Amino acid sequence: xxxxxxxxxxxxxxxxxxxxxxxxxxxxxxxxxxxxxxxxxxxxxxxxxxxxxxxxxxxxxxxxxxxxxxxxxxxxxxxxxxxxxxxxxxxxxxxxxxxxxxxxxxxxxxxxxxxxxxxxxxxxxxxxxxxxxxxxxxxxxxxxxxxxxxxxxxxxxxxxxxxxxxxxxxxxxxxxxxxxxxxxxxxxxxxxxxxxxxxxxxxxxxxxxxxxxxxxxxxxxxxxxxxxxxxxxxxxxxxxxxxxxxxxxxxxxxxxxxxxxxxxxxxxxxxxxxxxxxxxxxxxxxxxxxxxxxxxxxxxxxxxxxxxxxxxxxxxxxxxxxxxxxxxxxxxxxxxxxxxxxxxxxxxxxxxxxxxxxxxxxxxxxxxxxxxx
Ligand SMILES: [Zn+2]
Numbered sequence: 587x588x589x590x591x592x593x594x595x596x597x598x599x600x601x602x603x604x605x606x607x608x609x610x611x612x613x614x615x616x617x618x619x620x621x622x623x624x625x626x627x628x629x630x631x632x633x634x635x636x637x638x639x640x641x642x643x644x645x646x647x648x649x650x651x652x653x654x655x656x657x658x659x660x661x662x663x664x665x666x667x668x669x670x671x672x673x674x675x676x677x678x679x680x681x682x683x684x685x686x687x688x689x690x691x692x693x694x695x696x697x698x699x700x701x702x703x704x705x706x707x708x709x710x711x712x713x714x715x716x717x718x719x720x721x722x723x724x725x726x727x728x729x730x731x732x733x734x735x736x737x738x739x740x741x742x743x744x745x746x747x748x749x750x751x752x753x754x755x756x757x758x759x760x761x762x763x764x765x766x767x768x769x770x771x772x773x774x775x776x777x778x779x780x781x782x783x784x785x786x787x788x789x790x791x792x793x794x795x796x797x798x799x800x801x802x803x804x805x806x807x808x809x810x811x812x813x814x815x816x817x818x819x820x821x822x823x824x825x826x827x828x829x830x831x832x833x834x835x836x837x838x839x840x841x842x843x844x845x846x847x848x849x850x851x852x853x854x855x856x857x858x859x860x861x862x863x864x865x866x867x868x869x870x871x872x873x874x875x876x877x878x879x880x881x882x883x884x885x886x887x888x889x890x891x892x893x894x895x896x897x898x899x900x901x902x903x904x905x906x907x908x909x910x911x912x913x914x915x916x917x918x919x920x921x922x923x924x925x926x927x928x929x930x931x932x933x934x935x936x937x938x939x940x941x942x943x944x945x946x947x948x949x950x951x952x953x954x955x956x957x958x959x
Pocket of ligand 1: 878
């Protein structure tokens with residue numbers, strides 16, 4: 587185990603929940619306050635950053651906070667320390683506590699907020715509610731002398747090219763003749779300067795995701811014997827790595843909307859929920875969106891869900907849901923607190939694997955602003 591730098595920790599975090607998954611315009615994710623350029627032994631994981639959470643970080647000796655809700659959400663026009671927000675930022679900076687925010691990227695990430703909520707609700711056969719991200723497959727077709735084909739194929743597979751579902755090292759080859767003439771200044775692997783050359787070559791075709799394009803090209807170029815390898819590279823219309831917001835899944839046994847509302851209360855640890863719909867309706871398929879899901883009632887309805895679990899439902903949205911026959915259970919926004927344990931455990935695993943010595947502390951501060959009377 588070795589001591590960790592803030593950058594190393596966040597690199598691991600982003601290998602799981604990359605910024606490119608964010609699905610809101612100008613979502614202020616990433617490092618919000620302080621620096622990652624320092625040793626970090628303790629990280630506090632929290633839903634929100636408020637004054638009490640800052641005190642908790644100080645008391646527990648944390649140098650970094652990972653939060654779901656960005657602490658600076660709107661553009662600052664000043665940095666006055668006589669406002670509550672300004673005072674909070676001052677406290678964090680004076681105590682050298684960095685804050686890193688993972689918002690909608692953590693909602694979308696595999697094992698992120700929405701998966702954690704779906705798991706907490708004991709849903710099965712969990713699927714994505716609304717696709718917000720995908721990558722297109724790319725294809726590389728290259729030409730290599732026969733005796734080097736195996737070496738190049740091996741390098742491509744090692745870089746991750748040719749992975750299709752539960753198969754790896756997939757490629758397709760055809761044989762043919764390559765023709766070329768080396769010009770003055772060249773250092774040809776085969777043939778002489780100024781002479782036409784013809785050689786037996788293999789055309790190798792492999793597919794891979796866009797995100798590993800550079801790695802694959804580099805591996806191919808390193809393994810290829812030619813000074814100027816010829817290759818085609820193109821983007822395919824085939825989509826892969828689909829990810830998205832919200833989840834849909836099935837309950838093990840159907841239950842009435844009333845029993846389901848009780849189930850939500852106990853599983854998500856909330857004192858009350860608001861319900862739209864006839865409480866005697868049988869529920870088996872459930873859609874869930876952490877936080878504010880007002881925008882997604884029609885998506886939830888289209889998914890065939892019998893009930894939509896989400897927070898912050900407005901009066902008129904509730905009326906719209908009623909009119910399209912969508913039942914709703916609103917447990918509030920604060921149920922996103924499931925991310926505290928989920929992120930701490932996930933990061934604990936990733937850092938142990940990377941042999942980084944960091945402790946992930948789960949915030950114990952209740953940041954729910956509402957009291958239910
Ligand atoms: Zn939220």
